Amino acid sequence: MASGFLAGKTNRDGTSNGSGRRTTADYPDFPPVDRERGHDVLDVLRAVAARHEGSVPRVALAWLLAQPAVTSVIVGARREDQLTDNIDASGLALTEQDLRELDKVSVLAPSYPNWIQQLFAPARDVNG
Structure with a gap:
């Protein structure tokens, strides 16, 4: 949850609609988050x-x-209602549309050397 960033308490304009570590100016940006993304x-x-x-x-x-690669999550709830909400995530069935939208917006740009492999891999004929 990026130390609460993905809880959605901080708005794009920097205003806050809740309390938490990420909503206070003196909290270090840790882990660092690309805020626009x-x-x-x-x-x-x-x-x-x-x-x-x-x-x-x-x-x-x-x-x-x-x-598929995630077998468990670590929650950091401070209050009972947060814990209950976090536990309820295990019963939430996201649709294929939900997953596609979230996967699309969150995909990371490939970094070197992966981007070069993706660039040239389609042109390689591994079967001769």
């Missing part, structure tokens, strides 16, 4: 949460749990 992800998380009548953190955790 992060807010793009939050926009989609909010839309998906609205469709499911749930919270942004619940959708973020459900999305993580839907990833």
Whole structure:
């Protein structure tokens, strides 16, 4: 949840609609987050949460749990209602559309050397 960033408490303009470590000016940006890209992800998380009548953190955790490589998530709830909401993520079934939208907005640009492999891999004929 990037130390609360994906809880959606901080708006794109820097205003806050809640409390938490990421909403205080003296909290270090750790882990560092590309805020513009992060807010793009939050926009989609909010839309998906609205469709499911749930919270942004619940959708973020459900999305993580839907990833094939993820076997568990670590929650950092400070209050009982946050813990309950986090636990409820395990029962949230995201649609294929939800997953596509979230995957698309969150995909990372390949870094070197991966981008060069992706550039030339289609042209390689491994079968001779």
